[in-house]
Amino acid sequence: MTAADTTPIPPSPRHAPGATTAPQTLRDAPPPGPGGDWGPPPPGPQDQPRGPGAVLAGGAQPATLEAVALSAWFGKRKVLERCSLRMEAQKVTALIGPSGCGKSTFLRILNRMHEVVPSAQIAGRVELDGVDIYGGSLSTTAVRTKIGMVFQKPNPFPAMTIGQNVLAGLKLSGTKSGVDLPALVEECLTKAGLWNEVKDRLNEGGQTLSGGQQQRLCIARALAVRPQVLLMDEPCSALDPISTRVVEETIVELADDITIVIVTHNMQQAARVSTQCAFFLVEDQGKPGRIIEAGDTRVMFEAPTDPRTFDYVTGRFG
Numbered sequence: 001m002t003a004a005d006t007t008p009i010p011p012s013p014r015h016a017p018g019a020t021t022a023p024q025t026l027r028d029a030p031p032p033g034p035g036g037d038w039g040p041p042p043p044g045p046q047d048q049p050r051g052p053g054a055v056l057a058g059g060a061q062p063a064t065l066e067a068v069a070l071s072a073w074f075g076k077r078k079v080l081e082r083c084s085l086r087m088e089a090q091k092v093t094a095l096i097g098p099s100g101c102g103k104s105t106f107l108r109i110l111n112r113m114h115e116v117v118p119s120a121q122i123a124g125r126v127e128l129d130g131v132d133i134y135g136g137s138l139s140t141t142a143v144r145t146k147i148g149m150v151f152q153k154p155n156p157f158p159a160m161t162i163g164q165n166v167l168a169g170l171k172l173s174g175t176k177s178g179v180d181l182p183a184l185v186e187e188c189l190t191k192a193g194l195w196n197e198v199k200d201r202l203n204e205g206g207q208t209l210s211g212g213q214q215q216r217l218c219i220a221r222a223l224a225v226r227p228q229v230l231l232m233d234e235p236c237s238a239l240d241p242i243s244t245r246v247v248e249e250t251i252v253e254l255a256d257d258i259t260i261v262i263v264t265h266n267m268q269q270a271a272r273v274s275t276q277c278a279f280f281l282v283e284d285q286g287k288p289g290r291i292i293e294a295g296d297t298r299v300m301f302e303a304p305t306d307p308r309t310f311d312y313v314t315g316r317f318g
């Protein structure tokens with residue numbers, strides 16, 4: 001959106017900013033996958049690649065997500081100020097900063113979840129491989145299929161089995177029939193680092209799993225619709241250290257196939273899993289959060305440009 005960020009986009013009756021504005025300039029569409037722009041791969045079982053990575057490699061191309069001058073409001077209160085960030089394909093980008101500086105809001109704007117709050121508004125653009133996700137060419141369902149989300153608290157569907165949980169998003173995302181569902185379940189659970197622990201209990205309830213296993217089940221569920229980007233909002237904050245380590249290993253492996261953006265308050269975690277970081281901060285109380293500095297994780301931790309980044313990553317505040 002080209003409007004100055006002092007002019008928030010008014011919410012539509014359904015609070016979809018893009019729906020009330022003229023379509024944005026669209027650049028090149030992402031390269032179509034084997035099943036068309038966003039279908040599952042059509043080949044029969046004999047053509048189905050197997051093993052970890054196969055589903056994702058065959059379903060969606062990694063994509064770069066770019067936020068351009070994103071501002072956000074809740075009602076009249078501005079909570080984000082012109083945040084620009086390029087989240088590279090096949091990399092893990094960590095969003096760091098003290099509580100309340102807008103990290104979750106920024107993340108939720110990246111897959112159009114901010115707009116579910118009635119008073120929420122945004123200005124700026126979010127581009128997935130150059131296509132504005134608010135520009136009118138993509139439905140919110142299409143956006144959320146391409147750009148999945150894993151939340152802080154694991155939220156498997158309680159009435160569903162482990163296997164059913166993995167497949168729960170397929171119908172909503174309009175995934176066509178003809179998919180080898182058992183193979184998809186296996187591959188997504190393998191990718192999420194959970195297969196060996198649950199392969200003999202796929203028909204048990206999702207809530208019979210431990211917290212760390214439930215979070216990996218939620219990751220498997222997010223993967224089943226073949227997202228190009230996975231957003232994770234403090235995915236380990238409710239987990240014990242061993243489960244945290246397993247989820248971190250999963251994140252690093254997933255980054256081979258998809259773009260990952262993770263909010264974390266754990267600086268060791270940011271250092272372990274991410275290749276780039278963005279530091280968010282509210283500079284003065286009551287002011288909106290801004291990205292103070294972003295770049296290579298190693299540089300951000302060892303030689304940041306801004307002294308406030310240094311103070312934060314070394315634990316002097318936050």
Ligand code: ADP
Pocket residue numbers: 074079097098099100101102103104105106117
């Ligand atoms: P962070 O994730 O960095 O802790 P948030 O994005 O959750 O920060 O919050 C940014 C600011 O927006 C905070 O001041 C918070 O109180 C406010 N905020 C978050 N969600 C809502 C909401 N649903 N309604 C009104 N204000 C909100």
Ligand code: MG
Pocket residue numbers: 103104105263
């Ligand atoms: Mg948050």
